[in-house]
Structures are given as structure tokens and as C-alpha cells.
Amino acid sequence: MHNFGALLSRLAEAGLEFVIVGGYAAVSHGSSYVTKDVDICLVFSEENVAKLRVALRDLNPQHRMAPQRLSFLDVPPPGTPLQNLYLRTDWGIVDILSSVLGVGDFSRLKERAETVEVDGRRFALISLDDLIRAKEAMGREKDLLTAKELRAIAAKRAL
Amino acid sequence: MFLPVTPHEKLQALEAARVAGIDLEMLETNLTLSVKERWAQHDAALDFAEKLVAAKKAADAQLWRVAESAR
Numbered sequence: 596m597h598n599f600g601a602l603l604s605r606l607a608e609a610g611l612e613f614v615i616v617g618g619y620a621a622v623s624h625g626s627s628y629v630t631k632d633v634d635i636c637l638v639f640s641e642e643n644v645a646k647l648r649v650a651l652r653d654l655n656p657q658h659r660m661a662p663q664r665l666s667f668l669d670v671p672p673p674g675t676p677l678q679n680l681y682l683r684t685d686w687g688i689v690d691i692l693s694s695v696l697g698v699g700d701f702s703r704l705k706e707r708a709e710t711v712e713v714d715g716r717r718f719a720l721i722s723l724d725d726l727i728r729a730k731e732a733m734g735r736e737k738d739l740l741t742a743k744e745l746r747a748i749a750a751k752r753a754l
Numbered sequence: 755m756f757l758p759v760t761p762h763e764k765l766q767a768l769e770a771a772r773v774a775g776i777d778l779e780m781l782e783t784n785l786t787l788s789v790k791e792r793w794a795q796h797d798a799a800l801d802f803a804e805k806l807v808a809a810k811k812a813a814d815a816q817l818w819r820v821a822e823s824a825r
Contacts, residue, residue: 597800600793622796625784627777629799687797711789720789727756740774747771748781749757750764 597687599633600713602654605686606635607716609650613637614704614719616695616729621741623711623720625748628741632688636721638701639677639693647680647691654684697732698725723749 599619606613614637615623618630637643648668656667660681667682680691694700698721708719721729723745730742758767772778784792 597797599797600790619793619796622792623789625781625787625792627780627784629796629803631800687800713788713790713793718789724756731756740776743767743771743774744776744781746756746758746767747776747778748785750767751778751781751785753758753764 599687599689602633602684602686602689603635603718604714604716605650605654606647606689607718609646611637611643611646611650612701612705612719613691614701614708614721616692616704616721616726617690618741620721620726621730621745624723624726624745626741626744628737628744632690634690634692636692636695636701636704639691641674644677645673651682651684651689654686656682656684656689659683659688695721695725695729697729723752 603615613635615633616636617632617634618626618628619633621628622630652668657664658667658670658681664683667680671677678693682689682691695704698704704721704725705719707722707725709722711718711720727742727745727749730738730745758764768778771781784795787795
């Protein structure tokens with residue numbers, strides 16, 4: 596069972612500051628597409644990696660790109676510099692990024708992020724403008740189609 | 755400028771989406787939902803899609819076994 600909302604809440608409860616990006620951000624803005632993962636962007640400080648481990652400790656987090664499915668709880672050792680993490684958990688896939696192509700890093704995203712409230716918890720969501728920028732920078736067919744959908748959402752929001 | 759701003763740009767954006775096959779009525783419905791509802795709707799759709807994929811795999815495996823035993 597997927598429960599990306601609960602996964603995001605778990606990360607927020609752990610004190611992590613992040614911006615929701617990618618396909619799930621598109622869903623949050625109103626997209627009809629279905630995505631298999633939730634992407635977030637944060638600063639990969641040692642403190643944040645430790646918080647990630649605490650937040651995901653009972654969700655069996657594994658490096659999904661590694662053939663041996665190594666546990667994120669053990670690998671990499673604390674202090675290892677990280678750029679991105681691609682994890683499979685019991686509640687779904689979470690990809691954790693240090694920056695978003697075409698837009699920038701966490702601080703740049705945060706600057707223009709929208710705030711959405713779910714169950715009394717506030718989440719930073721990549722702005723529609725930045726998400727379109729990111730999707731167009733990715734340039735894949737599916738991303739360009741999502742960008743078109745997001746532009747339509749922007750047009751409808753403003754009508 | 756990435757977001758459509760002028761009325762003309764908005765109409766262009768809607769037309770481009772329609773031509774691309776995007777269901778604009780569905781978008782309107784989504785926009786009436788809260789973010790929490792959008793998340794719940796999405797996660798249920800993903801669960802269902804994965805159940806369908808698993809069911810198709812199981813059915814294919816069954817067919818394969820029947821075909822093999824008939825040889």
C-alpha cells in the first residue's frame with residue numbers, strides 16, 4: 596500500500612525541512628498523472644541524513660538502485676557526502692535530491708515554494724512556475740506532457 | 755515566462771493541453787479537491803494500477819503453465 600502523504604508527514608515530523616518536487620508535486624498542484632515515487636529536495640547535511648534515518652528506520656529503507664538492496668540504515672556510513680538518495684520503503688519509493696534540474700538547490704526552491712497544509716501540517720511545495728521549468732528542463736516526452744498539463748492548471752487557476 | 759499570464763496565453767495553454775489529449779474536465783475536478791484529497795486519490799490509483807499489473811502477471815503465468823502442460 597502506498598501512502599506518500601504519511602511518508603511526507605513522517606519526514607516532516609522528524610524535523611526535516613524539504614520541498615516536495617517532481618511528479619507528486621504535480622499531483623499536489625492538481626495533475627491527473629500517476630507517479631510511482633515521491634521526490635523531495637533538501638540539504639544533505641549530516642544532521643538531515645541522521646534525521647532521515649530516524650524517520651525511515653521502521654520502514655525498511657533500501658537503496659533501490661543498488662542490486663544488493665542495501666539498507667539505508669547502514670549504508671553509507673555517517674559523514675559520507677551525498678547528492679541524491681533513491682530509496683524504496685514499505686510506504687513507497689522516495690527519491691531525495693539535493694537540487695532540481697533547471698531550477699536549482701533547496702534554498703532556491705524554498706524561496707519560491709508554495710505552502711500547503713495537510714492535517715494541520717505545513718509542507719513546502721515547489722511553485723507551479725518552477726515545476727514547469729523543471730519538467731521542461733528534463734525534456735522527456737512524459738515531462739513535456741506534464742508541463743503542458745501544469746500550464747493548463749495555471750490557466751484554469753487564474754480564470 | 756513559464757506560466758501563462760495574458761488571456762491569450764491562457765487560452766493557448768488550454769488549447770495545447772486539449773490537443774495533447776489532456777482531459778481538462780478531470781483537471782477541473784482535481785482543482786476542486788484539497789491537496790490531501792489529491793494525495794489520497796493518487797495513492798489509491800497507484801495501488802489499484804499495481805494490483806492490475808500483478809493480476810496480469812499472475813494470469814500470464816497461469817496461461818504459460820497451462821500451455822506448458824499441454825505440450
